[in-house]
Amino acid sequence: MRISQLFSQTLREVPAEAEIPSHQLLLRAGFIRQLAAGIFTSLPLARRSQAKIEAILRQEMDAIGGQELSMPVIHPADLWKETGRWYTIDAEMGRFKDRAGRDLVLAMTHEEVVADLVRKDIRSYRQLPQLIYHIQTKFRDDPRPRAGLIRTREFTMKDSYSLDADWEGLDRQYRAHYQAYFNIFHRCGLDVIAVASDTGMMGGSLAHEYMVLTPFGEDTLILCDACGYAANRQVARFQKQALPSETILGLEKVATPGCKSIESLASFLHISQAKTAKAVFLIAEMPATGEKGSQDQEKFIFAIVRGDMEVNETKLANVVQARSFRPATEDEIRAVGAEAGYASPVGLAGPGVGRSFLVVVDDLIPQSANLVAGANEAGYHLLNVNYDRDYQADFVADITSAGEGNACPTCGAGLHSVRGVEVGNIFKLGARYSESMGCKFLDKDGQVKPIIMGSYGIGLGRLLGCVAEEHHDEHGLVWPVTVAPYHVHLILLVGRSQRSEIQSSNPTQTAEDLYICLQKAGIEVLFDDRLESPGIKFNDADLIGLPIRLTVGERSLQQGGIEFKRRDQSERRLVAVEEIVEHVSQEIDAMLKEITNKMVEVDF
Numbered sequence: 001m002r003i004s005q006l007f008s009q010t011l012r013e014v015p016a017e018a019e020i021p022s023h024q025l026l027l028r029a030g031f032i033r034q035l036a037a038g039i040f041t042s043l044p045l046a047r048r049s050q051a052k053i054e055a056i057l058r059q060e061m062d063a064i065g066g067q068e069l070s071m072p073v074i075h076p077a078d079l080w081k082e083t084g085r086w087y088t089i090d091a092e093m094g095r096f097k098d099r100a101g102r103d104l105v106l107a108m109t110h111e112e113v114v115a116d117l118v119r120k121d122i123r124s125y126r127q128l129p130q131l132i133y134h135i136q137t138k139f140r141d142d143p144r145p146r147a148g149l150i151r152t153r154e155f156t157m158k159d160s161y162s163l164d165a166d167w168e169g170l171d172r173q174y175r176a177h178y179q180a181y182f183n184i185f186h187r188c189g190l191d192v193i194a195v196a197s198d199t200g201m202m203g204g205s206l207a208h209e210y211m212v213l214t215p216f217g218e219d220t221l222i223l224c225d226a227c228g229y230a231a232n233r234q235v236a237r238f239q240k241q242a243l244p245s246e247t248i249l250g251l252e253k254v255a256t257p258g259c260k261s262i263e264s265l266a267s268f269l270h271i272s273q274a275k276t277a278k279a280v281f282l283i284a285e286m287p288a289t290g291e292k293g294s295q296d297q298e299k300f301i302f303a304i305v306r307g308d309m310e311v312n313e314t315k316l317a318n319v320v321q322a323r324s325f326r327p328a329t330e331d332e333i334r335a336v337g338a339e340a341g342y343a344s345p346v347g348l349a350g351p352g353v354g355r356s357f358l359v360v361v362d363d364l365i366p367q368s369a370n371l372v373a374g375a376n377e378a379g380y381h382l383l384n385v386n387y388d389r390d391y392q393a394d395f396v397a398d399i400t401s402a403g404e405g406n407a408c409p410t411c412g413a414g415l416h417s418v419r420g421v422e423v424g425n426i427f428k429l430g431a432r433y434s435e436s437m438g439c440k441f442l443d444k445d446g447q448v449k450p451i452i453m454g455s456y457g458i459g460l461g462r463l464l465g466c467v468a469e470e471h472h473d474e475h476g477l478v479w480p481v482t483v484a485p486y487h488v489h490l491i492l493l494v495g496r497s498q499r500s501e502i503q504s505s506n507p508t509q510t511a512e513d514l515y516i517c518l519q520k521a522g523i524e525v526l527f528d529d530r531l532e533s534p535g536i537k538f539n540d541a542d543l544i545g546l547p548i549r550l551t552v553g554e555r556s557l558q559q560g561g562i563e564f565k566r567r568d569q570s571e572r573r574l575v576a577v578e579e580i581v582e583h584v585s586q587e588i589d590a591m592l593k594e595i596t597n598k599m600v601e602v603d604f
Contacts, residue, residue, distance in 0.1 A: 001044075001486070003528045003540075006030075008043040010540050020216045022469035023148025025477050029543045031468075038145025038153035040461070045544070048485035049467075050156070050460055054135055056187050056482065057158045057458065064176040066131045066160055071113045073137050077103030079112035083436045087296075088287040090323050092140045106139040111202070111429065111455055114161045115437040118451055125165045125443045128451070131173060133160030135460070147216065149465030150421055156461060162454035165443060170428055170452045174206075177426050177456045178604050181210055184458065185423065186598040188467055189480030192423060194602075195221055196231040198314050202455060204429040211420035212466045221420045222402045226413035228603075234314035237398065238415060239407035243274060246369040249384040251346075256381045260341030262307040265381065269372060276307030277365065277373040277385060279343045281333050284322035284358075300328060300336055300357035302345055304393070305400050306364055306371070312401040319360055319397045337376060344373035345391040346382060361393040362400050423466050424458040477545030478567050481591040486526040488584060489546040490515055491537050493553030510577065511552040514562070517581050523588065542567070547591060548584060 008030030017034065018024040026032045031046035042050060058068065077095070080086040086093075086105075094106030107113075114132070122128065135158045142153050149155075162173035178194065185192045190212055197209040209232060211221055222236035223229070231237070259265040266273045280303040285296055301320060303311050313325055333340045336357045337348050349355040365371075366387045373385040387393070406415045431450040433439065439451045464483070471478045481487065492511040511527070518525045526546060528537050534553075541549050551563040561574040564583065575583045 001526055003526060004530050006044065006526075008045060010543055018148065020147050020150070020469065021472055022150070022465045025472055025543070025545075026148060026465070026468055029477055029545065032149065038142055038151070040149065040152060040154075042461075045485040046464065049464055049479070049483050052483045052485075053188060053460055053463060054158075056184055057135065057460075060180045060184050060187075061131075061133050061158070061160055064131065064173075064180050065129075066133045068134060069132055070134050071107075071110050071117075071136060073107045073139075075105040075107055075113060077105050079116055079437075080105055083112055083115070083433055084287075085112070088323055090285070092142060094139045094141055107136065108138055108140050109157075109202070109455070109457065110134070110136070110159055111161070111433050111453070112437070114453070115433040115439050118163060118434070118439045119437060122163065122439070122441055122451060125441055128163055128165045128441065129169050129173065130163040131160060132163075133158060133456075147218075147465070149461040150216075150469070151218070152461060155459050157457050157459050159455065159457045162456070164452045164454075165441065165449070167430070167452055170430070170454050173454055174426060174428055175604055177454070178208065179602060181424050181426065181456075181458070182602050183599050185210060185463075187595060188463060188483050189595060190423065190463075190467060190470060191598075193221075193223075193230055193420075195223075195420075196235055197422075197425065198232065198234045198318070199427060202427045202429065204427045204432050204455075206428040208426050209422045210424040212423055212470060213418050213420050214466075214469055215419050216469065217419035217421040219420050219422060221418050222406075222415050223418060224408040224411065224413055224415055227408060227411040229408050229410045229415075231402075233401055233403075233417065234312065236402035236415075237409040238402040239409055239412060240364045240400075241407070242364065242367045243369070248386055248389070249370050251385065251390065252383040253375055253380055254383055255379060256342075257379045259381070265372065266307065269381075271372065273307040274368075275370075275372060277344060277368075277371040278305050278307045278309070278311075279303070279338070279345075279374060280305070280311045281328035281338070281340070281343070282313075282316075282325040283328050283332065284317070284320055285324045285326075286321070287323045296323070300332060301325070302336070302338070302343075302348075302357050302359045303399060304345065304359070304361040304365055304373075306362065306368060309362065309364075309400040310403070312399055315397070315401075316360060316399045319395050319399060320358055339374065339376045339378055342374040342378055342380060343376055344382065344385060345393070346373060346385060347376060348391070351392050351394050355394075358395070359391070359393040360395045360397065360399060361387060363396055363398050364400070366396060421462070421466055421469070423463050424456075426456045427454060429453040429455050472545070475539075476543035479545045479547060480595060481547045481588060482595055484545070484547050486524040486546050487588055488518060488523055488525045488548045488550055489541045489544065490518070490525050490527045491534075491541060491549065491551045492527070492529055493534050493537070493551060493555075494531075507552050507554055507557060510557060510562075514550070514552065514577075514580065518584065521581050521585060523581070523584055548587060550580065550584070 011028045192210045199207045220233040282301040284299045370384040434450040549565045561576045565572045
């Protein structure tokens, strides 16, 4: 491709809407343009890179037995109602009606469509196992799209679905995907880690996320360097340290003027924050039941954790089956009989009929004697509050967040936190969808059983954005050879006197001949044939970031060759004209080998 004909152009200034380096560079280098919040057009350079990512995805999916198909973007809402997700997913789901008034859904994912296919086509254990996949557009109406391609509303995803007769079969397919995903990311030039994650709206029994570690990541990951424990903070566990046992003491009301925070309370009473009970008030959006006429409802949640810990909203949502939370207002807090800043469940209605709220306590609270908790009266707290004697909960569960320095749940070593971006996920769905949609088969003994499913996804745009985020320097992008839109950036330099008669210049003819020879050798070339200054051409080459730059000019030809430079190295060298094509081929092979060497078998 000649840059003079390329349908994109580089930008000199950083666009105001661009927040992180990958977003800035993809815009400036002419890879993407924004249409609306979280919705982007992929220009030719980006589309070429995406096509290479798609090829890698297909190769790795086919290698583990995948069969490609194509499923629709528009789904009948009835399928999503069968599984209940129509009622449990919030405004992220794109809902609309056709001209006949039928409810339709913009695809967020395709579990329901796969289940509908399966119940129509799979009848016998002889048809199992199966692995199907497709690469298709998705839409999720994210309320906070940001960071360019990292968090969008419309995106392209490779999603695959495994179908098995039993859990052992699912285990094998899950393990195969676990390895295949590492292969995919390594081939794209990304170093990732796999962490345990929340199953979220997908459901199922187990999930892993593949994370690129970056300070711009939105996810907090909890890691143990000693044993390799890794989990998203949403689900991370840790060894909780109980307080020393004490004799249970009687309740005592004390004045605590102005002590509305745990910090001020502990300081006033000269105690550690671990000796207090922290109350967190949330309003949960509870999904409709699925019965005709049922609607979403709000429920007041009274969460109690030890004062030295924080409530984990993901864990809490899983306990109470909430769709989402918002902070409770002071009026809503008073309506249940509590007082903001001085609240506890003590003295409020007990569990069951008559209580207008849910009390959820962390599982460490029953092990903690004589805590300080609110008296539900401004300016006062209660000493020696004990769970069960003084109040009861609707749920006792792990609802606290793991953090820096907590003890690893596996080996006890100190945990640490890092930031990351999710680039892929895998889920053991089990019978979650097959049970609700009637996906059954006859086993070899003639018994009717549910098909056991798995779901596995990679977002192409996000993957491309993460590669750009990982591979850049102060001058621009530095693409790995496997996903670069072209292998070579060929630059023609001509003097001012030659710019009006380019076709007759010696450098021009050499560059034109080289352009043809490289293409005949199967090497992809972006040819900068423009009448621009060397500075502009070199800056654009660094900005676009192709793996190899070749420069043809009078000076280099007079010195005996063509200037060769790898984008990821500072060294420049002259290569004889007659040797340049072979030299480029060898360098590309060397770069491919560097990436291939990263593909190793990983522990599961």
